[in-house]
Amino acid sequence: MANPQLNGHGELHHLLTIEGLPREILVKILDTAAPFAEVSEREVKKVPLLRGKSVFNLFFEPSTRTRTTFEIAAKRLSADVLNLNISTSSQTKGESLLDTIDNLSAMHADMFVVRHASSGAAHFIAQHVAPHIHVINAGDGRHAHPTQGLLDMYTIRHYKKDFTNLVVAVVGDILHSRVARSQLHALTTLGVPEVRVIAPKTLLPAEVERMGVRVFHDMREGLKDVDVVMTLRLQNERMQGALLPSPQEFFKFYGLTPDKLALARPGAIVMHPGPMNRGVEIDSAVADGPHAVILPQVTFGIAVRMAVMSMLAGG
Amino acid sequence: MKIHIRNGRVLDPARHIDARQDVFIAAGKIVALGAGPDGFHANRVIDAEGLVVCPGLVDLAARLREPGFEYRATLESEMEAAVAGGITSLACPPDTDPPLDEPGLVEMLKYRARGLNRAKLYPIGALTAGLAGERLTEMGELTESGCVAFGQATRPILDTQVLLRALQYAATFDYPVWLFPQDPFLGRGGVAHDGEVAGRLGLAGIPASAETVRLATLLQLARDTGVRLHVTRITTAAGAAMIADARDQGVKVSCDVSINHLHLTEMDIGYFDSHAHLAPPLRTRRDRDALRQALADGKIDALCSDHTPVDDDAKQLPFAEAEAGATGLELLLPLTLKWGAELKLPLARTVARITCDPARVLGLEAGTLTAGACADLCLFDPQVHTRVTREALRSQGKNTPFLGYELPGQVRYTLVDGHVVFEARR
Numbered sequence: 020m021a022n023p024q025l026n027g028h029g030e031l032h033h034l035l036t037i038e039g040l041p042r043e044i045l046v047k048i049l050d051t052a053a054p055f056a057e058v059s060e061r062e063v064k065k066v067p068l069l070r071g072k073s074v075f076n077l078f079f080e081p082s083t084r085t086r087t088t089f090e091i092a093a094k095r096l097s098a099d100v101l102n103l104n105i106s107t108s109s110q111t112k113g114e115s116l117l118d119t120i121d122n123l124s125a126m127h128a129d130m131f132v133v134r135h136a137s138s139g140a141a142h143f144i145a146q147h148v149a150p151h152i153h154v155i156n157a158g159d160g161r162h163a164h165p166t167q168g169l170l171d172m173y174t175i176r177h178y179k180k181d182f183t184n185l186v187v188a189v190v191g192d193i194l195h196s197r198v199a200r201s202q203l204h205a206l207t208t209l210g211v212p213e214v215r216v217i218a219p220k221t222l223l224p225a226e227v228e229r230m231g232v233r234v235f236h237d238m239r240e241g242l243k244d245v246d247v248v249m250t251l252r253l254q255n256e257r258m259q260g261a262l263l264p265s266p267q268e269f270f271k272f273y274g275l276t277p278d279k280l281a282l283a284r285p286g287a288i289v290m291h292p293g294p295m296n297r298g299v300e301i302d303s304a305v306a307d308g309p310h311a312v313i314l315p316q317v318t319f320g321i322a323v324r325m326a327v328m329s330m331l332a333g334g
Numbered sequence: 335m336k337i338h339i340r341n342g343r344v345l346d347p348a349r350h351i352d353a354r355q356d357v358f359i360a361a362g363k364i365v366a367l368g369a370g371p372d373g374f375h376a377n378r379v380i381d382a383e384g385l386v387v388c389p390g391l392v393d394l395a396a397r398l399r400e401p402g403f404e405y406r407a408t409l410e411s412e413m414e415a416a417v418a419g420g421i422t423s424l425a426c427p428p429d430t431d432p433p434l435d436e437p438g439l440v441e442m443l444k445y446r447a448r449g450l451n452r453a454k455l456y457p458i459g460a461l462t463a464g465l466a467g468e469r470l471t472e473m474g475e476l477t478e479s480g481c482v483a484f485g486q487a488t489r490p491i492l493d494t495q496v497l498l499r500a501l502q503y504a505a506t507f508d509y510p511v512w513l514f515p516q517d518p519f520l521g522r523g524g525v526a527h528d529g530e531v532a533g534r535l536g537l538a539g540i541p542a543s544a545e546t547v548r549l550a551t552l553l554q555l556a557r558d559t560g561v562r563l564h565v566t567r568i569t570t571a572a573g574a575a576m577i578a579d580a581r582d583q584g585v586k587v588s589c590d591v592s593i594n595h596l597h598l599t600e601m602d603i604g605y606f607d608s609h610a611h612l613a614p615p616l617r618t619r620r621d622r623d624a625l626r627q628a629l630a631d632g633k634i635d636a637l638c639s640d641h642t643p644v645d646d647d648a649k650q651l652p653f654a655e656a657e658a659g660a661t662g663l664e665l666l667l668p669l670t671l672k673w674g675a676e677l678k679l680p681l682a683r684t685v686a687r688i689t690c691d692p693a694r695v696l697g698l699e700a701g702t703l704t705a706g707a708c709a710d711l712c713l714f715d716p717q718v719h720t721r722v723t724r725e726a727l728r729s730q731g732k733n734t735p736f737l738g739y740e741l742p743g744q745v746r747y748t749l750v751d752g753h754v755v756f757e758a759r760r
Binding site for chain 1: 529538539651652653
């Protein structure tokens with residue numbers, strides 16, 4: 020089965036998921052992002068790489084943060100940006116997803132940035148757009164959020180330089196997290212020798228070990244000697260019911276507190292994709308402490324998204 | 335109308351016959367095999383040189399979408415597809431709209447089907463009113479109107495007391511009950527097997543235990559009530575083993591598997607291919623291989639098409655939002671032959687699973703070629719391979735995970751009650 024993200028020359032045509040992408044492409048994205056991080060520091064934060072190109076942000080699921088960072092990234096590349104918030108409910112009443120895509124394609128878009136509540140929606144859209152249009156997955160259901168995974172890798176590389184001697188732990192709701200899936204694929208592809216997941220059994224996907232990770236249920240054990248701790252957001256609707264008894268109990272077992280973090284290696288960094296639930300998955304003392312690199316993640320996110328857009332549309 | 339089928343390879347799996355013989359048909363019945371009766375003058379001679387002459391296929395699960403879903407398929411289109419696939423008898427599940435829970439609906443359906451002069455239709459009546467799992471239907475009345483068994487299609491009976499009462503009542507009159515083995519809670523919201531693929535793709539899972547947990551309940555209640563239970567669409571190795579064990583212990587239980595689950599696994603979802611969105615879900619390779627062997631061993635009684643036409647608007651959507659189901663009537667024979675060839679089974683044993691075995695499950699006389707039996711026949715060329723394409727499918731349902739496959743076996747003639755109801759263009 021041909022990888023639907025790559026063109027005939029093995030180059031990136033869409034960015035739908037990290038899974039199945041060769042290491043060289045991931046490294047190239049990270050390398051391309053480095054000079055863009057610098058652009059963002061300049062007085063005039065603009066380069067003309069995407070001048071005359073139209074980027075459509077198609078958000079079938081509400082999002083402020085991700086949409087904004089994509090918008091900033093596209094504008095810093097001098098693209099024209101159109102934001103479309105298409106609520107899924109109004110869609111089911113009328114136009115089908117295919118009709119929506121056809122109509123927007125007819126408006127001569129060059130790139131779609133897509134967020135959708137259904138796993139596989141970005142693949143579906145990529146299969147049905149005109150061949151010149153590039154699709155970037157900005158989060159599809161529980162499946163993937165590849166630019167988040169990449170910006171996390173950029174952050175790790177920034178602080179730790181080399182992936183091949185690290186122990187990285189991803190903590191929390193892996194089951195429902197598209198961010199976690201993208202992180203795990205990125206970490207294993209980039210050669211991190213030990214990737215751990217830490218969660219209760221209710222929040223782990225079936226056969227998660229097959230993704231090349233070690234599974235821990237005891238957070239203290241799982242954090243021992245790690246270099247990077249990647250915490251995940253716990254959605255409100257998961258906090259009580261049959262998955263977890265309460266946010267308090269989740270915090271007791273899986274909240275990242277200073278005493279648990281003390282088990283990690285001394286220079287360990289702490290990451291979070293945002294928005295944080297303080298006191299649920301992360302203690303404020305950690306979120307605001309010296310190990311946290313959560314705000315740099317946001318800054319790097321713009322550079323990484325610029326890199327992806329320029330690689331796709333710039334050819 | 336008298337027909338003489340000559341030079342064919344006659345396959346009657348019920349009697350273990352696989353021999354070059356002529357078949358003589360008169361007044362809708364098979365009148366002789368081998369040598370014709372004295373004074374037999376055929377109105378038509380069919381030269382079956384190179385063809386297999388076998389009983390017409392019996393399909394245990396074909397959704398014809400009437401009443402209620404005529405935009406998906408009609409009785410006309412699907413009956414045409416059935417006979418093109420060599421199927422001469424088919425059972426249809428009760429999940430129409432409205433469901434088949436009233437004698438009038440069943441009579442109308444039977445009447446419409448008879449008028450088309452194609453395959454014979456055997457409706458499965460609803461076990462509970464509206465398939466809601468609360469009130470029993472008038473099974474006696476429904477039987478008189480033509481229902482051959484009672485079931486819920488894929489709808490659950492949540493209340494196990496209602497389930498017990500339904501089985502007791504059906505057992506009283508020896509009505510067979512056909513039930514789908516998926517625990518409604520463990521399977522809730524799921525769209526794929528809860529395993530490696532669903533985990534990676536972020537699809538909500540249906541664990542294998544959804545099948546085994548429900549089966550444990552069904553088999554225990556079948557044991558207690560003595561009902562004749564038919565378990566529809568088994569998908570797991572463990573489930574098939576539970577049924578085989580129960581049968582060894584004297585429980586009156588049979589089961590079937592679909593062509594999809596006999597050939598495909600969760601891996602066929604690939605990059606979210608909604609053609610592989612099926613209910614029940616495709617399982618692991620281990621499960622698939624166990625089902626193939628269990629069908630060969632007769633631990634699974636029959637193979638069915640699980641024909642479910644889904645229109646493009648409902649299929650061309652992201653995986654979880656797409657409707658489950660695949661077209662199957664025209665693929666039943668080719669996929670059965672493919673399975674038999676891959677397991678190196680004798681052709682008679684292969685064909686038994688889509689003729690005499692499902693006929694036994696349905697309690698029909700069909701599925702055999704003895705003198706005096708209804709002349710329901712399928713003549714096919716086992717050597718020809720054809721590619722599955724949307725254009726070639728007669729069914730209004732064009733969606734199947736087998737699109738693009740080259741499959742063996744081309745139906746050349748189908749006869750129902752001694753009439754040629756399908757003849758392939760040459």
